[in-house]
Amino acid sequence: MDVRLKKPPKSKSLLTSLPDLAKKLESLINTKFELTGKSRTDGSNIRKLIADKLINSNPPPYAEKNSYEVVPPKGVPKILLEYVDTYIVTTGTSYNLQVWNRNPSSESVQIQYSSGETLQSGEVRFVLVKIDPDNHKVIAIAVLTPEYIVNKFGVFGKPTVKNQLVISSSLRRFVLAKPNGVLFYDDMVGDKENIKNLSLFSIHDQPTTGSLLPLSIIKEIIINKIIGCNIAPAATKNRGQMLEEIFAGALGYSIGDNELLSGGYPDLRNQALEVKIQDSPTVDLGKFSPEFEITAPDCGNFTTRNMRYFIALTNPETNIVEGAILCQGNKLGLHFTYVPDESYKCQRSIPMSFFEGIKGLSVFNP
Known part of the structure; x- marks a missing residue:
């Protein structure tokens, strides 16, 4: 993305008006846009498409380096020059708009100018781009x-706290260089004979002395049945569910139709085990992090510190599981870095019928 777009406008008054912003984007209707099925890649590509159009359509002058300050460490819009965040809309009966690390409904300074002028979180302009997944074309744009x-749709939902773990490329190589590509710490919990019992349990049952497996047994199953598997490209949450289903089946559980959709912490409660995928430096840990000890809900005597973690290291190009991390939560910090500040998201569901109603158009607050 052009570096000019990463700087705020010289003044708030110089921002392109919202009706004109929609007009500028009108020519993108029916533009070809190939969906990859990877949410981050598609999101990045739609942002680049919008950014290229804006930088080539008489953009406002940008502010000089010492005339402003970006106040929060994260959460500011990606295209600062037009104070825009972009979102891609594809399929489903509704679209779940997720805004990270700021409350869109609040008065919170994002950009502080030396003149005293500010740009607030409630002033960010949302550009939602609807893609036809069959024809791979832009069919609607809403500013x-x-x-x-x-x-029109209701208040944004209460923020969900999200903790993260950073696994750098060098530490990823360190894990993959381990025997069988597995970084492993045993916890000496469970009985290897319990593997015969798992078909009698649900993955969401509380862990018991008759269900818990030693991590050493789980390690062998990962080496023999998980490493080398292909986890098809999809949104991170869906890929996590795919891995969870493959892994639970490899352990011997019988998975019901909607069992994986019930979620909860940990993913495989019956084994006191969280299951994660890593194909970028950041691993989403969700609401609970081993960095802080909290008693795990409905999981026996397990806490976030002695909870077991299985992190599958997948190749972002081939989607193949190349290695794994298997250990208690309290061992993760020995090698990897927790993101010190909590991230959160505010969410608002928008009916897909809204986008159907503006098909073929680029509109502002219709």
Whole structure:
């Protein structure tokens, strides 16, 4: 993305007006856009598409380096020059708009100018791009304000805290260089004979003395049945569920139709085991992090510190599981870095019928 787009406008008053912003994007309707099935890649590509159009359509002048300050460490819009965040809409009955690390409905300074002027979180302009997944074309664009979204669809949901773990490329290589590509710490919990019993349990049952397996047994199953598997490209959450289903089946569980959709912490409660995928430096840990000890809900005597973690290291190009991390939560910090500040998201569901109603158009707060 052009570096000019990463700087705020010289003044808030110089931002392209919202109706004109929608007009600028109008020519993108029916543009070819190939979906990869990888949410981060598709999101990045749609942002680049919008960014290229904006930088070539009489953009506002950008602020000089010492005339402003970006206040929060994260959560500011990606395209600062037009104070825009972009989102890609594909399939489903509704679209779940997720805004990371800021409350769109709040008054919170994002950009502080030396003149005293500010740009607030409630002033970010949302550009939602609807893609036809069959024809791979842009079929609608909506330029929306936070106020419009709240008034038309309802308030943003209560933020969900999200903790993260960073596994750098050098530490990933360190793991893959281990025997069988597995970084392993045993916890001396469970009985290897319990593997015969697992078909009698649900993965969401509380762990018992008749169900818990030693991590050493789980390690062998990962080496023999998981490493080398292909986890098809999809949104991170869906890929996690695919891995969870393959892994639970390899352990010997019988998986019901909607069992994986019930979620919860940990993923495989019956084994006191969280299951994660790593194909980028950041691993999403969810609401609970081993960095802080909290008693795990409905999971016997397990806490976030002695909870067991299985992190599958997949190749982002081939989607093959190349290695794994298997240990208690309290061992993760020995090698990897927790993101010190909690991330969170505010969410708002938008009916897909809204996008059907603006098909063929680029509109502002319709």
